[in-house]
Amino acid sequence: MHDMTAKKAALVAYEPHPNFAKWHRLFPTTAWMRRKAPRNVPRFAFEYGDTGAGNDVGIAHNWAAFDAIKITPRYGLVVTPPPVEVELFGRRYSAPIGIAPMGGPSLVWPGADILMAKAAQRARVPYTLSVAGGATIEEAAQNAPDVFWLQLYRFWRDDHKIGFDLVRRAQAVDAKVLALTLDVPVRTTRSRETYAGLAGEFHPTARMIYEMMVRPKWLWALLRHGYPRFATVSEYARARAGTNEVIRFARANMGGAFTWEEVKRYRDKWKGKMAVKGVLHPADAEKAVSLGIDGVWVSNHGGRQIEALTPSIDCLPAIVAAVGKKATVLLDSGVRSGQDVMRALALGADAAFAGKSFLWAVAALGDEGPAQLIDLYIDELRASLGQIGAHSPAEARMATIRHPGAIDFSVAKSAARPRRDKR
Ligand SMILES: Cc1cc2nc3c(=O)[nH]c(=O)nc-3n(C[C@H](O)[C@H](O)[C@H](O)COP(=O)(O)O)c2cc1C
Numbered sequence: 001m002h003d004m005t006a007k008k009a010a011l012v013a014y015e016p017h018p019n020f021a022k023w024h025r026l027f028p029t030t031a032w033m034r035r036k037a038p039r040n041v042p043r044f045a046f047e048y049g050d051t052g053a054g055n056d057v058g059i060a061h062n063w064a065a066f067d068a069i070k071i072t073p074r075y076g077l078v079v080t081p082p083p084v085e086v087e088l089f090g091r092r093y094s095a096p097i098g099i100a101p102m103g104g105p106s107l108v109w110p111g112a113d114i115l116m117a118k119a120a121q122r123a124r125v126p127y128t129l130s131v132a133g134g135a136t137i138e139e140a141a142q143n144a145p146d147v148f149w150l151q152l153y154r155f156w157r158d159d160h161k162i163g164f165d166l167v168r169r170a171q172a173v174d175a176k177v178l179a180l181t182l183d184v185p186v187r188t189t190r191s192r193e194t195y196a197g198l199a200g201e202f203h204p205t206a207r208m209i210y211e212m213m214v215r216p217k218w219l220w221a222l223l224r225h226g227y228p229r230f231a232t233v234s235e236y237a238r239a240r241a242g243t244n245e246v247i248r249f250a251r252a253n254m255g256g257a258f259t260w261e262e263v264k265r266y267r268d269k270w271k272g273k274m275a276v277k278g279v280l281h282p283a284d285a286e287k288a289v290s291l292g293i294d295g296v297w298v299s300n301h302g303g304r305q306i307e308a309l310t311p312s313i314d315c316l317p318a319i320v321a322a323v324g325k326k327a328t329v330l331l332d333s334g335v336r337s338g339q340d341v342m343r344a345l346a347l348g349a350d351a352a353f354a355g356k357s358f359l360w361a362v363a364a365l366g367d368e369g370p371a372q373l374i375d376l377y378i379d380e381l382r383a384s385l386g387q388i389g390a391h392s393p394a395e396a397r398m399a400t401i402r403h404p405g406a407i408d409f410s411v412a413k414s415a416a417r418p419r420r421d422k423r
Contacts, residue, residue: 014085014094014123016375023365023372030336030357030373037363041108041218042211044196049108049359051192051304058303062334065311065405069343072400073388081382082391088351089177089273089294089328093147094124096351096393097341097377099358099370100302100332101151101179101277103132104228107198109218109362109369111225116358117144119370123378126351128179129232131155131166132250136231141173149177151277153184154262157253162236167269177294178270183278183301185257190304201244217366264291275330280315282322282409285329295328302333302355313344314405320348338380342388345396347403 017023027033038046052059086096099120105112113135120127121144128149129140141148150170155162170178189199197205204212212219230246237249258266258276267274275295276288285296298316300309312333320329331344332353344352354377361369381393390396 014378016379017122017368017371019368020372020375020379023368024376024379027361027364027372027376030360030376033357033360033364033369033373035364037360040215040366041363042208042215044198044208044211045108045218046363047192047196048104048198049102049363050356051190052307053188053190053303053305054307055191056303057307058300058305058309059334060303061307062300062303062311062313063336065313066334066336066340066343068404069313069347070402071343071346071388072402074400075389077389077391079386079389079391081386082393082395084378084381084385084393086351086393088126088330091176092124093126093351095374095378095381096345096349097338097374097381098126098149098330098351098353099128100299100353100355101128101130101133101149101181102355102359103130104134104230105359105362106134106225106228108359109366110221110228111367112359112362112370113140113231114143114225115362115367116370117148119374120144120147122371123374125374126177126353128177128353131232132230134228134231136235137166137169137175138173139231141175145174146176148173148175149179150175151179151181152266153181153254154256154258155254156256160262160265162253163266164269165236166232167266171271175272177273177275178266179275179277179295179297180258180263180266181277182257182263182284183280183299183305187255188305201247203244221366260287260291263288263293267292275328277330279319280310280312282315282318285319285323285327289323289327293327295330296323297330297332297353298349299332299353310407311405313347314403314407316344316347316349317403317406318409324348338377338382339384341377341381342384342390342396343401345385345393346388346399346401347406348397 084095113133117127117140127144131152233250234246237246273294275297277297298312300312328350331349335352335354341352361373
């Protein structure tokens with residue numbers, strides 16, 4: 001009974017923000033937000049949030065892969081913009097759209113973590129806090145009680161002492177989903193972040209100080225929301241440790257990819273729904289599901305690891321074919337519009353997530369940015385589904401799709417090669 005009431009509440013909760021029309025006129029798509037963002041925030045902050053690995057070719061591939069997917073509609077049906085509520089991991093959300101975990105978003109816009117959490121709660125869509133984010137698990141959960149998900153990196157030291165303590169804290173605040181990120185086995189270089197002076201510890205140069213001084217809106221946000229920090233991690237470092245000490249602490253305690261054995265250990269500790277993030281190969285998706293994982297989050301980290309990674313959207317159909325009946329399939333990397341969300345749904349995803357575009361939104365519009373972007377995605381998704389004759393997100397799968405980049409793993413070269421699962 002209680003569950004039914006909660007489900008109904010989620011269904012009626014979504015209303016666009018009162019300022020939606022005003023902002024929509026100024027920023028009709030995310031491209032407008034991205035264009036405006038560097039004019040409001042210090043250059044190093046914009047570069048940190050916007051950069052890809054190497055020369056950004058991975059980002060370009062992600063975008064091109066989405067753009068290449070074409071849908072042929074059918075007409076002759078009565079269609080109005082359809083409702084877009086969905087059920088994910090047994091809970092209702094207003095739309096199959098979520099905020100992907102991001103470390104350090106408060107650098108791009110001070111307070112960004114909590115602004116995103118609040119916006120997601122308001123709209124009833126998933127908000128994922130990164131363990132490297134600028135709010136603690138408890139702060140984020142308090143601001144997004146119905147939609148709070150937590151993402152973890154691998155804190156391996158002392159037999160995962162910190163990792164398992166993070167699981168305990170997530171359990172205590174009733175996080176709805178725990179996601180383990182698999183796709184950062186090594187540290188790589190993001191060139192624009194490096195050039196901007198942010199590739200390691202934070203030592204503001206004269207240039208960076210100048211960049212801050214000429215961005216009064218950002219400085220005002222800094223005054224209101226406070227200095228960016230690695231809030232969750234800093235709780236394990238020395239009391240009152242400065243930012244650089246926390247960075248050094250995190251590097252000494254965290255790193256590498258979770259092994260399948262470790263995934264299983266976290267699965268056994270965590271009592272709720274659990275996903276693995278960063279999967280691109282259907283065999284990895286199958287392995288995760290065989291260990292009791294409920295969700296497979298198809299992602300190439302938004303092109304931020306190396307440029308050569310396959311666009312996640314091109315891996316999606318094979319992963320849906322492999323595990324779609326047994327697990328929830330989520331997708332991110334390259335989503336920039338409601339049309340992209342529709343493309344992901346049409347190819348079998350249960351929901352799509354976005355990272356960078358939320359940083360463009362908060363940098364371009366300030367505190368209202370995240371709420372505005374959620375509304376924009378929902379508005380565009382409803383229009384896109386209506387246009388192809390779908391009466392619901394699930395009906396997008398019935399569309400006629402041309403997807404030239406889709407990977408056929410049965411003929412892909414590596415299929416014949418043995419792979420070591422243990423080391
Ligand atoms: C600034 C930034 C920080 C990120 N930090 C994390 C992180 O801490 N953990 C994680 O799993 N993914 C992280 N990601 C990747 C996102 O969760 C997501 O996979 C990616 O941004 C999606 O692609 P998109 O940016 O094209 O939407 C980060 C992305 C960005 C842009």
